[in-house]
Amino acid sequence: MLDKTFDAAAVETRVSAVWDEAEAFKAGAGAKPGAAPYSIVIPPPNVTGSLHIGHALNNTLQDVLVRFERMRGRDVLWQPGMDHAGIATQMVVERQLMERQEPGRREIGREKFLEKVWAWKDESGGLIINQLKRLGCSCDWSRERFTMDEGLSKAVTKVFVELYREKLIYRDKRLVNWDPTLQTAVSDLEVENIEMQGHLWHFKYPIEGEEGRSIVVATTRPETMLGDTGIAVHPEDERYKDLIGKYAILPLVGRRLRIVGDEHADPETGSGAVKITPAHDFNDFEVGKRQDLPMVNLFDTEANVVLEGNAEFLDGVAESDDLKATIATINGLDRFTARKRVVAMMEEKGLLEKVEEKPVMVPHDEKSKTTVIEPYLTDQWYADAKTLAQPAIASVREGRTTFIPKNWEKTYFEWMENIRPWCISRQLWWGHQIPAWYGPDGKVFVAYSEDEARAEAATHYGEATDLTRDEDVLDTWFSSALWPFSTLGWPDETPELERYYPTTALVTGFDIIFFWVARMMMTGLHFMGKEPFSDVYIHALVRDEKGAKMSKTKGNVIDPIVLIDEYGADALRFTLAAMAAQGRDIKLATARVEGYRNFATKLWNAARFAEHYECKRVGGFDPATAKETLNRWIATETTRAATAVTGAIEAYRFNDAAAALYRFTWNLYCDWYLEFSKPVLNGEDGPAKTETRATVAWVLDRIISLLHPFMPFLTEELWAREGDEGRTALMLNAWPDLGFEDSDAADEINWLIETISAVRSVRSEMNVPAGAMIELAVSGAAFTTAARLQSHNVLIRRLARAESLTLAHAPRAGALQIVVGEATFSMPLEGVIDIDAERARLLREIDKIAKDVGKIEAKLANEKFMAKAPEEVIEEQRERLAEAAALKAKTEAALARLEPAA
């Protein structure tokens, strides 16, 4: 016996155990012989993370696809794993050390610190996996990988070494986005520009040798002026043409600034002259390189100003009182204090022309959004993204990989076509240490191992030489970029790699198209020679109620586990799928989850209905052999629902699939079919009852199957409870592939539904007491209708609450009258109903129909419509007109008869 309500928590535990035991998640489980592979790699969550609602959506959709394909008999692998998340994880552990007042990472050293990170990984890494399991994710957990496990590290090393040897990875000194708090380089993508209220200071720089003449330049960052090494003006700018080649004198420092002609200077902007600070501004860096200006770096790694003993700063600058004062005032200050002091000093000297308020975009670190990122001149490793991007662009261009929805391709192209070198080194400890070793003279040896590097060095130097390994680690995304093949065993030639690469679909959010999708495309094509996936399904981002992106630091994260505890995993999954329309954001409402929890209960109760009426699964039952119209009808509707669901999932239209399932289950199967079946099931035993019992069970089985990808726990439970044949898990059973269709039966029962609805509606509208049994007399019924009335006499009477249903020659006077098709149903209710109200009702009805008729008539009278509209549309309009006109006539007749034949 099933309990009265569905206890999600208990069922989830029990069903999980069943799946475990059946090893139903394993790659290839349930696959038909010779089945084509279907594979998805999970977007690896951070090891230290916990499940947020975005993960829940992402993984629900993947699980829907994977369960669907597994039931269809494909050879399915859903490859799970986790990401080491360099910066995030290192920060977490550092914070822990601080909180516990233990020595910091620099004090305990690299090795000890890494031990602590690994310990933390072991402690926290299982959390999110368990949460994914609670969601019902059918990943092959036996194949779980980690970006820093041995195999994946091997893949990382190989990729680095090979790309280096192909000159697609190189070391370069250039401006990089530097995080002064973490003291590491970050990529362009990890910088978030935030608009802040700032100032634009206009400074006067004296011209050398021209007493009284100066040139005005503007800056939003006065502290960097100390690093100016030139001034640019437009080559064609008449105001400044004569100055090109001359020098200005940098105030406070005394450095001679060469005035250069460069297209970068825009005559329309500001004064038309730009100061050039090549070591502290990305534009200026380019100008500096073009014009061969010196680079003066002013900052240390924490972005404090270093002037004293700074050779670049002092180079070519004469001793002076100004210089001494500047060093005394500014040296050692942080950026922001230095800025104020510089402005004050310039003002004091009368060199501050004016200050404007100006909104400026300030680069911040993407994680905490508190540190201002500094353009900083350092040596870093770069990948030649431009070269790697070319095949990746072509793949999408030529349709070998498709984005769904398609408009994301534009975003992808936009970025890929303007891609810049990818800075792949990070000054962190947690991550893959770069396989590069330096000789005493700084010569670099990139190799698979230290031994190999030594050997190379020995050859190079002609003797054994001590080498120092590069301290830096690789960007976390460098290892995730290899995920689709590294997880399958690459660089080894494993059977899994052979079988499951390229993967079929990638399911992810648009926020990591650049970070991840694009880079997987690049490495996949380069190393495997094939796109890593054929479909990229981009889903919405789940946002908080204000529409803001959820983040741990903002603390606006909805915990899906709380929702699972309250409503069950199935309800949450169904909600997410139902809301996964191919749009941009999802704002999750709890009421929606509750609604789908109710849906789960509804299905549960339908199963209880089946149990109560002993509707047991009949092996080999074929609805095509059914005799009863009702059964033929519901079987037809089942086929239609299955077709809709299958098509929707294939097209990644998860919301359509969910809606079709909801409607079929609740509004057709429960609301109508089960109600229709009651008289038979309560009646005498016989062929009709036997057939109906079998059909009730058969449809329920199809519903459970079709619903399984969305609500795996509930459906698996019902599957097991319903039958007694000791069959295998539902998740490994066949996806319904139905072909039965009887449109005559469908028409007949749809007429029946329409008829009952019409009677109910009028009863309710005319305030006929719900319990009152009425008499129904039908006039004007055509032969088919008369036959139908006879076949469904019992049902109509039962569901429309009528004690009699008879044919009559003419409608009764003074009765409630309802027109259904060509027939008129009348209910003599003299004294019970309010004649005036009924008259009003009929008038309203007629009015509505008349409007309809008017519209269609106008359309058909329109010559252009008749000339240009397709024949079937015209035909449809004609039919509609005929129907509406007939309905109107009948309703008018009903109105005329309303007065009792006094």
Next chain:
RNA sequence: GGGCGGUUAGCUCAGCUGGUAGAGCGCCACGUUUACACCGUGGAUGUCGGGAGUUCGAGCCUCUCACCGCCCACCA
């Protein structure tokens, strides 16, 4: 500055290639029916952001305006 998306019932949102406006929740009324009150039956509510255009026909296509959101970008 460039790009993308949104504006549909009180709320949250569906409406694929143009052909009679939908769901869930909420709301109102009524509760006959032993699967289900996490329920049943019935009901109300929309100049589909504004304007113009294309079309026989526009929520859907084009242009334009307004507001909202996101992504990208080196304008001192």
